[in-house]
Amino acid sequence: MENVNILYYFTIYGILGWCLEVAYAAVNTGTFVNRGFLNGPICPIYGIGAVLIIDFLTPFKNNLILLFVTSIFITSLLEYMTGFILEKIFNNKWWDYSKYPFNIKGYICLKFSLAWGIACVLVMRIIHPLVENFIEFIPQFIGAFFLLCTAVLFVIDSIATIDTVLKLNFRLKRIHEISDKIKQKSDTIGKNISDDTIELKRKYEYQSAEFRKKYDDFSEDIIELKETYKKLTDRRNPLHRRLIKAFPNIKSNKYFEALNELKRNAAKK
Known part of the structure; x- marks a missing residue:
C-alpha cells in the first residue's frame, strides 16, 4: 500500500466514520450530535481501522467467512486498545x-463486534472499490493540497482536543x-451544633452571642463554597459540553459525581 493511499484511506474513512456516528446519534437522540473524540468531522479510529482492514484483509476479500471473522477480531482489538489507552491517559x-x-x-x-464485522465486509466488497476509483480521478496537485490541509487541521484539532x-x-x-x-464544613457544623447544644442545654444559654458567632462564620464559608461550586458546574464551556454529548456514557475514574453533575447540566437546554 502506497503511503499517499494510506493518507487518503485514513482521511476518507475517518470522515465517513464521523458521518456514520452522526447518523447513528441522530436516530437515537433525534438531534445532531458532533460525535467523535476530535472537534472536526473525522473519527481517527475509523481511519486507522480502515487502513488495517484494507492492508491485512485484501488477500481474503473473496473468502466471506474468513473476511467476516478476521474483521471482527481486528476491529474489536482496535476498539479495546483505543478505549484502554484513552482511559489510562485521561x-x-x-x-x-x-x-x-x-462484553x-x-x-x-x-x-457491536458483529456489527463491525458486517461493516467491514461491506467496506471491502462494496465501498472500498468505489473509494479506490474516486482516488484515481483526483488530480495529483489537488490531492496533495487536500491531504496537506487535512493533516494540518488534524494536528491542530488533536492539540486543541487534548x-x-x-x-x-x-x-x-x-x-x-x-x-x-462543603461536606467537611457541614459535618463540622453538625458535630459542633450537637456538642454545643448539649453543653448549652446544661447552662440554659441558647441565645449566647458566642454561639451565634461561631455558626455565622461557618455559614459564610459554606455559602462562599457553594457559590464557587455553582459557578464551576453551571459554566457552559461549549467544548466540554460537546465532549460530554459526544460520549454520553463517559465515566471519570476519579471524579464520578463531579462528572455526573456536568452531564446533568449538559443535558439542559
Missing part, C-alpha cells in the same frame, strides 16, 4: 458497553475538591 472511560451481554471490561461487546480534555479534568478536580470541603 482517567476517563469514554464509552461503556457493560450493560450489553458478552469485555465494557470496552467491547459481542453486539487541551480541552485536560481542562475538563482540572475542572472536575476543582468541583470534587469544593464538594468535599
Whole structure:
C-alpha cells in the first residue's frame, strides 16, 4: 500500500466514520450530535481501522467467512486498545458497553463486534472499490493540497482536543475538591451544633452571642463554597459540553459525581 493511499484511506474513512456516528446519534437522540473524540468531522479510529482492514484483509476479500471473522477480531482489538489507552491517559472511560451481554471490561461487546464485522465486509466488497476509483480521478496537485490541509487541521484539532480534555479534568478536580470541603464544613457544623447544644442545654444559654458567632462564620464559608461550586458546574464551556454529548456514557475514574453533575447540566437546554 502506497503511503499517499494510506493518507487518503485514513482521511476518507475517518470522515465517513464521523458521518456514520452522526447518523447513528441522530436516530437515537433525534438531534445532531458532533460525535467523535476530535472537534472536526473525522473519527481517527475509523481511519486507522480502515487502513488495517484494507492492508491485512485484501488477500481474503473473496473468502466471506474468513473476511467476516478476521474483521471482527481486528476491529474489536482496535476498539479495546483505543478505549484502554484513552482511559489510562485521561482517567476517563469514554464509552461503556457493560450493560450489553458478552462484553469485555465494557470496552467491547459481542453486539457491536458483529456489527463491525458486517461493516467491514461491506467496506471491502462494496465501498472500498468505489473509494479506490474516486482516488484515481483526483488530480495529483489537488490531492496533495487536500491531504496537506487535512493533516494540518488534524494536528491542530488533536492539540486543541487534548487541551480541552485536560481542562475538563482540572475542572472536575476543582468541583470534587469544593464538594468535599462543603461536606467537611457541614459535618463540622453538625458535630459542633450537637456538642454545643448539649453543653448549652446544661447552662440554659441558647441565645449566647458566642454561639451565634461561631455558626455565622461557618455559614459564610459554606455559602462562599457553594457559590464557587455553582459557578464551576453551571459554566457552559461549549467544548466540554460537546465532549460530554459526544460520549454520553463517559465515566471519570476519579471524579464520578463531579462528572455526573456536568452531564446533568449538559443535558439542559
